[in-house]
Amino acid sequence: MSSGSFTAALFLSSSNPPASLIPSQITGNVGVCLSGGGSRAFTAGMGQLQALEALQANGASLLSQVVALSTVSGGGWIGIPFTYLPSSQGTDATFLGLYTEPASLSLDIIHATPSGIGQQINSGFSISEIALTAIHLATAEGVPWNMVWQTIMGLTFLQPYDLFSPGTDDAPTDLFSYNTASLTQYVTGPNPSLDSTMTDLVAQPTGQRRPYLISLCGLSVSVNGVHGLLAPVQSTPIATGVLSTPPGATDINQRPVGSGGVASFAFNSTPTASSSGTVTVQQSRQWSLTDILGTSSAAFAQDIINKFNEWKLNPVQFQAELRVHSPAVLSKLTKAGMVHNPAGLLSAPGGPATIATLPSAVQDIIPVYDYWSPLNPPIGQTLNPNQFTDGGSLENTGVASMLSYSNVTRIVAFINTEHPLAQATGGPVQVDGSLPPLFGYQPYSNGAYTPYGNGEPIGKGFAPFQFNQVFPSDAFADLQQGLWSASGSGQHSAAAIYTQQLTTVANPWFGVPGGQSVTVVWVYLNYDTAWYDAITDPFVRVAVDFDVATHHFPSYSTLKTDLSATQVNLLSNFASWIVQSNAATFIALFS
Incomplete structure (x- = not known):
């Protein structure tokens, strides 16, 4: 961690559109999106990345030919550390875990602690x-x-792989870039004082090439006095910011947002001077992987507040949970070197007085950072920090972000949802709520899909999605029916995979140009009896049946953040099998 004054490049979208940020050595036109969904999306993403590395085309793995990886929330829990995995931390196989064909699954395999x-x-x-x-x-x-x-996310998913280096105040001390060339060009060249700062660079494993990372979080904005809206913030190895120009959107300081980004290390800063494409900023520390991982999945802050408020109403429950859970929590924190004060709450009796001091509103713990638009840096002005929130609270698929890169014309969209496909008699096919807004519809409510606009009232909680349309509305019914038919029309007898040929609708909120022809392979997390039927061990079948009956495998609740070893092994293998058993669909994208 370095504090002081630094020089950073500005990337105005008018002259540096998102596609121009991708280093020239990353070629191709296929993008992969890992949706949000907490531990379920994280685990399914493990299996999906396994499969894309296993499948081959053109003499290389499919994953090594992917140009960009768009992650949201739980998808980032796997996508971000995978992108930056240091060579000292083992191979991709040890990190992601090994795939096992369903016919070879045994109790020993599914009960074993995951290797990665x-x-x-x-x-x-x-x-x-x-x-x-x-x-x-x-x-x-x-x-x-x-x-x-953000600190908890860094401790859980980054520190075990040397990607989170907390200082004496437990704040991140590292920064990130793409490779040594980009580090020199954008970070240490202009700022020699950052030479000694710990830096995370994109992994370069032998025989593989990592995609360009696009991590999404939301910046709280208002439009014409309407609050509770979110602008898309992309964190990438080169630049971070609102790379689009959301019409009428202003931040907490009533300043317009968007129009580009700043060299990623310099995000969360105060500008003091600017000149010809560069800016001088004041920083207490640099923007880190911990920040992007945490902000992208910050919706769980509400669940923490809910738990705090539950404990305030029931101190006896708090005492009981403290006694039950504190050993595991302290063990994890001690292993991470984060117990500098052993006389803290977890190692001493808690009580009502302690509970009363806990935050009671999500605003108290939501991430806040300094934000400013590169189009007009507020030199010498005192600004209030802005609130940042979960990317999934804006657009949970990652597809809209991906489409802002005009060189991506083929997309694999992994929709790792907790909502199985369903259809009530006489009603429409019900799909995850993240999909309808991409076609201009509100999520399913009261038996129907209501379009945004045309004077239609916006349902409770649906306002942040109103700017997400990137595809024609009349293509939504085709997607619904395509996924439903692919899955066996309610029988869940095959993989819910459907390929669509689509033309983009111009979307200034996300910076998506209109009129682009794109191919999207939608992969919807849904039960598939063909996988179950391929399992030969009767005891494994019993384990699967039990998990379906008790936890709705594979559609685990997003609030179920702690998956057992068995659940991780079952879900990652299931998700990998879905891709590998439909190999031709994915290989065709790379022809």
């Missing part, structure tokens, strides 16, 4: 344990409440 990152959510990661971790970090270690969630 999957084990990070097996212990100390329930909502209660996360809330207790937050209490310890804030009350015993002094982590600001608005950095607690």
Whole structure:
């Protein structure tokens, strides 16, 4: 971590559209999107990345030919550390875990602790344990409440792979870039004082090439006095910012947002001077992977607040959960070197007085950072920090962000949802609520899909999605029916995979140009009896049946953040099998 004055490049979208940010050595036109969805999306993403590395075309793995990887929330929990995995931390196989054909699954295999990152959510990661971790970090270690969630994400998914380096104040001390060339060009060349700062660079494993990372979070904005809206912030290896120009959107300081970004290390800063494409900024520390991982999945801050308020109403429950969960929480924190004050709450009896001091509103713990538009840096002005929130609270598929890159014309969209496909008698096919807004419709409500606009009232909680349309409305029914038919029309007898040929609708909110012809392979997380039928071990079948009956496998609740080793193994293998058993569909994209 370095504080001081630094020089950073500005990337105005008018002269540096998103596609121009991708380094020239990354070629191709296929993008992959990993949707949000907490631990379910994280685990399914493990299997999906496994499969894309296993499948081959043109003499190389499919994944090594992907030009960009768009992640949201839980999809980022796997996509971000995978993108930056240091060579010292093992191979992709050890990180993602090994795939097992359903016919070869055994109890030993499905009950084994996952070999890679999957084990990070097996212990100390329930909502209660996360809330207790937050209490310890804030009350015993002094982590600001608005950095607690990001810190927990860094400890869980980054620090085990040397991608989160907390300082004495537990704040991140690292920055990130694409490779040594981009580091020199945009970071250390203009700022030699950053030479000694720990830097995370995109992995370069032998025989593989990582896609260009696009991580989405939301910036709280208002339009014409209407609050509660979100502008898309992309964090990438080169630049970070609102790369689009959302019409009429202003931040907490009533300043217009968007029109580009700044060299990623310099995000969350105060501009002091600007000249010909560069800006001088004042920073207390650099923008880090911990920040992008945490902001992209910050919706869970509300679940932490809900747990706090539950405990305030029931101190006996708080005491009981403290006794039950504190050993696992303290063990995890101690292993991470985050117990500088052993006399903190988790190692001493808590009580009503302690509970009463906890935050009671999500605004108290939501991430806040300094934001300004590169189009008109507010030189010498004092600004209030802005609130940032989960990318999935704006657009949970990652597709809209991907379409802002005009060189991407083929997309694999993994929709790792908790909502199985369904259809009531005489009603429309019900799909995950993230899909209808891409076609101009509100999520399913009261038996119908209502379009945005035309004077139609916007349903409760649906306002942030109103600017998400990137495809023609008349193509939505085709997607619904295509997924439904592919899955066996309610029988769940085959993979819910459907390929659509679409033409984009211009979307200034996300910076998507209109009139582009794109191919989208939608992969909808849905049960498939063909996988179950291929399992030969009767005891494994019983384990699957039990998980379907008790936890709705594979559609685990997003609030179920702690998946057991068995659940991680079953879901990652299932998600990988879905892709590998439909190999021709994916290989065709790379022809």
